Amino acid sequence: MNIVVCVKYVPDSTADRRFESDNTVDRVGVDGLLSELDEYAVEQALQLKEKLGDDSTLTVLTVGPDGATDAVRKALQMGADKGVHVADEAIAGSCALSTSLVLAEALKKTGFDLVVCGMASTDGSMGVIPSMLAERLDVPAATLGSSVELDGETLRIRRDGDAATETIEATLPLVCSVTDQSGEARYPSFKGIMAAKKKPLETWSLADLGVDAELVGLSAASSVVEATEARPPRTAGQVVPDEDGSGAHALVEFLASKKFI
Amino acid sequence: MSEVLVLVDSNSLVDGKVSKPTLELLTIARRLGEPSAVVVGDASAFAETLAAYGAEKIYTVDDADVTPYLVAPKATVLAQLVEKTSPAAVLIPSGGEGKEIAGRLAVKLDSGLITDAVDVQAGPDGGAGPVATQSVFAGSYTVQSKVTKGTPIITVKPNSAAPEQAAGAGAVEEFAATVPESAKTATITASEPRAASGRPELTEAAIVVSGGRGTGGNFEAVEGFADSIGAAVGASRAAVDSGWMPHAFQVGQTGKTVSPQLYVANGISGAIQHRAGMQTSKTIVAVNKDDEAPIFELVDFGVVGDLQTVLPAATAEITQRKG
Numbered sequence: 001m002n003i004v005v006c007v008k009y010v011p012d013s014t015a016d017r018r019f020e021s022d023n024t025v026d027r028v029g030v031d032g033l034l035s036e037l038d039e040y041a042v043e044q045a046l047q048l049k050e051k052l053g054d055d056s057t058l059t060v061l062t063v064g065p066d067g068a069t070d071a072v073r074k075a076l077q078m079g080a081d082k083g084v085h086v087a088d089e090a091i092a093g094s095c096a097l098s099t100s101l102v103l104a105e106a107l108k109k110t111g112f113d114l115v116v117c118g119m120a121s122t123d124g125s126m127g128v129i130p131s132m133l134a135e136r137l138d139v140p141a142a143t144l145g146s147s148v149e150l151d152g153e154t155l156r157i158r159r160d161g162d163a164a165t166e167t168i169e170a171t172l173p174l175v176c177s178v179t180d181q182s183g184e185a186r187y188p189s190f191k192g193i194m195a196a197k198k199k200p201l202e203t204w205s206l207a208d209l210g211v212d213a214e215l216v217g218l219s220a221a222s223s224v225v226e227a228t229e230a231r232p233p234r235t236a237g238q239v240v241p242d243e244d245g246s247g248a249h250a251l252v253e254f255l256a257s258k259k260f261i
Numbered sequence: 262m263s264e265v266l267v268l269v270d271s272n273s274l275v276d277g278k279v280s281k282p283t284l285e286l287l288t289i290a291r292r293l294g295e296p297s298a299v300v301v302g303d304a305s306a307f308a309e310t311l312a313a314y315g316a317e318k319i320y321t322v323d324d325a326d327v328t329p330y331l332v333a334p335k336a337t338v339l340a341q342l343v344e345k346t347s348p349a350a351v352l353i354p355s356g357g358e359g360k361e362i363a364g365r366l367a368v369k370l371d372s373g374l375i376t377d378a379v380d381v382q383a384g385p386d387g388g389a390g391p392v393a394t395q396s397v398f399a400g401s402y403t404v405q406s407k408v409t410k411g412t413p414i415i416t417v418k419p420n421s422a423a424p425e426q427a428a429g430a431g432a433v434e435e436f437a438a439t440v441p442e443s444a445k446t447a448t449i450t451a452s453e454p455r456a457a458s459g460r461p462e463l464t465e466a467a468i469v470v471s472g473g474r475g476t477g478g479n480f481e482a483v484e485g486f487a488d489s490i491g492a493a494v495g496a497s498r499a500a501v502d503s504g505w506m507p508h509a510f511q512v513g514q515t516g517k518t519v520s521p522q523l524y525v526a527n528g529i530s531g532a533i534q535h536r537a538g539m540q541t542s543k544t545i546v547a548v549n550k551d552d553e554a555p556i557f558e559l560v561d562f563g564v565v566g567d568l569q570t571v572l573p574a575a576t577a578e579i580t581q582r583k584g
Contacts, residue, residue, distance in 0.1 A: 013514075014533055017398045037515065096374070097367055097410075119515065125397070126376045127357070128364030131332065135368040140446035141331065144357050146508065156450075160508045162356060167451035168331055174447075180498075180515045181508050222373030222410035226392070229403045234540070234559045239552070242566025248574030251546070252582070254562040258544060260468065260490060260523050261579055 001056040001172075004112045005045045006103055006133070007038040007075055009068035010123040017123070023225040024093045024218060025123055027065050034071035037118035039185035042075045044148050044178045045116040046186070051150070057081045059110050063091060063102050069201065076196035077188030083201040084110060090206055093218025096124070100132035102216060105209040107137060114155065117177040119144055130177040140170035146181035263349035264297045264318065265290040266342060268335070268362065269311070270354040271301055271328075279310045281465050284424035286352045286417055287314040289381050291427060293391050294349040299342060301327050301335065304433060312431025314424060319433045326440040331447035332358055336365035338438040343370060343412055345436075350391050352381070355416040363416045372411025379421050379520070379541075391415065399514065399537035419464040420520050455509060458494070463510065466493035468523045469539070471512055473497035475528015475549060475568055478505045482572040483527050489579045495519065497529045513538035527568040531556025548572065 011017045011030040018026045034042075042060065049056050060075035062068045063086040072083035086106050094102070107115060115137075120127035134141030145157030145168075155176060159166045170176075188196070206213050214220060240250050255261050267286045269279070283298075290296035298316040300307065302324040311319055320342060327334040339351060339362065351366065353359045355377050367374040378393035384407065393406050393415050408414070463469065470487035472480050474497065487494045496506035498513050512519055514537040524542035529535060531547070531554055539545070540559060547556045552565040564571055 013399065017401070019402070019404075023404070096364070097371070100364075100368065122514065123398070125514070126364075127360050128367070128374065128376065131336075131361040131364040132368050134333075135336075135365045138443060141333070141361070142447050143331070143361055161358070162455070162509060164452045164454045166449050166453075168447055169450050170447040179508075181501075222367070222371075223375055223406055223408045225404050225406045227405040231396075231401055231403055231541075234545070236558055237561035237563065239557050239560065239563035239565060241552075242564050242571055245570070245574055247548070247564035247566040247571045248578060251548070251562070251564050251571065251575050252578045254546070255490070255523075255579075256582075258523070260544075261582060 001052060001054070001113045002059070002111050003045050003049055003056060003114045003116065004059045004061050004107060004110055005038070005041050005075065005080065005116045006129065007042065007060055007062050007071050007118070008035045008121045009033070009062060009064040009071035010035040010121055013122045019225075019228045022093070022218065023228055028067070032067050032070065034074040035118060035122045037120060037122055037180060038071075040178050040180055040182050041116045041118040042078050042080065043185040044182050046079045048114070048148065048150050059084060061103070061106055061110065062086070063099055063106070065092065072201060073196060074188065076199045076201070077192045078186055079192060082199055084204060085201065086204045086209065088206040088213070090213035090217045093221060094216045095221040095223050096126055096128050096132065097222045098216040098220060100129055100136060102206070102209065102211055103129065104133055104136035105211050106204065107133065109204070109209060113173045115175040117175065119177050119179045130175050134175040137175065140174040142168045142170045142174060142176045145176055145178045148176060148178055148182065263294040264346045265294040266339065266346065266348045266351045267296055267298050267316070268339060268351070268353045268359070269298050269300045269307070270359065279307050281424060282354050282419040284314045285419065285422045286354065287311065287316055288422045288425050289417060290352055291315045292381070292383050296429065297346065297348070299339065301338070308431055308433055312429045313426050315427040315429040316431050317429045319431055320436040321433060322436050322438050326438070326445070329449055330445050331449060332361045333365060333444040333447065334440045336362045336369060337440050337444045338436070339366050340369040341438050342436060348412060350413040350415060353414070353416045355418045359416050363414050367414050370411050370414070372414055373408035374414040374416070375406050375408060376416045378415050378417045381415055381417060381421070396541055399533050400540040418518065460487065461491070461493040463493045463495055463512070464517050464519055466519070467521055468492035468525070469495050469512070469519050469521045469542070470525045470527065471495035471497060471529060472500055472527045472568070473529030474499040474503070476500060476505065478503060479569070480505065482569050486525070486572040486576045489576045492525070497535050526556050527572060529556055530554045531559060
């Protein structure tokens, strides 16, 4: 089986993230890494491959700037078999619609039975790429799985929605996405880190995919950020110690003073 | 004036009531054009409320081809309605399902989309398309965005507007959508409704009281305090990962984003993932044993103490004050 995991290289969410002067995300000046939410996708894909126990291959695919190779390499260290990095200067500033176009064309080139994605990126947080890919590739989407199992050609996921917990079934080939409830991602082992150095990692350009550069990038974006403003930091308020029950009374007094009681 | 399509969240049509986020969307839609509500299924129990909040038209769609499947048929229905009505915008409730519908719709229409808007206003000159405000990077930035291609598709978070009544015609029109077999490929084979808690809905509540690792798994004190001030109950990811609370209660980057009048964090350290879900709250209060917990950097008021003693005492005092 041909399993492909789509991952994103994102600015570290614990770092001081910011925007460039053209209102795109600063993806160079802030340390980047494999999006934490995509680690769960890599983990589930690895587990599915391990359960199959056959000659299935797991390819990790990303679209991003030069540094995005780091995200691919991390997934290879975790156990993926090979990597593909779509890199092209024309892609910078692309909206989700264009990004999904590039990813979909790359998936046509890698071929796939099962595409696994994270639930959302930790930077844009849109969570729309899996369904956009399914739409473009005309395959089913089984999304936001908190557990995933493969039963022959049928993929079954558990989806914890707001109103109900649902079981979703769809037949391969398809796109699925998994949440952070699907299970802790493994850390790369020393052996995995060494092995990853020898794994194939290809770089593809838009030309390799036959994608017109006019269709991607900031100039072709279907939505644009017009203004960004840093939220003023909250000013720390009053913090009191709880001594002999004084904390509860102080808390109630505060809530009453703000008319919450 | 152009129509503005508002997808009525299926979760919102329970017990003959229309949810507050749907009324908010109708209110926002009036800023952009004439609201048309889109209801999957029978709208007769809701038509009156939808009209009272400004729906000029109510399109109803037969649910037999839609409900048994994951989001794809809903996107198909909306795409066909967009072709029929050429709306000024399509507004969809933000959330897992809403964002996926929006993603598919954007591809179908080759249109731009904006997700998780916390405000939407008509652009300057009216004709320039709506301007959406989003809170990004864990709430540390506010950005304003616009769709520049096709029909603007915007998903809107709960609490983004105060619902305002304004009588609309509320003309119900059955829309005969064609849902192809290719949209019926991901099937919902089982569904177990979440038990009602009797408390306010987390994303809509004016007050949210949350518990984290510091509860040690005992949410009794948190829930008791929440009930004394009429609050919804939330949880940090640590508490959810430990299996103490269901994921539907999680506040944070991968759970719900809340922006209530008052947020009370109990036994929650305040990691960036949690702050992403609550730091736009109007007033923030924390109770934590650790006086160096990062949550105290955000608070308007904090108590350094054990939540298992502070909260029950506070609950008792509030109950006593209420008489």
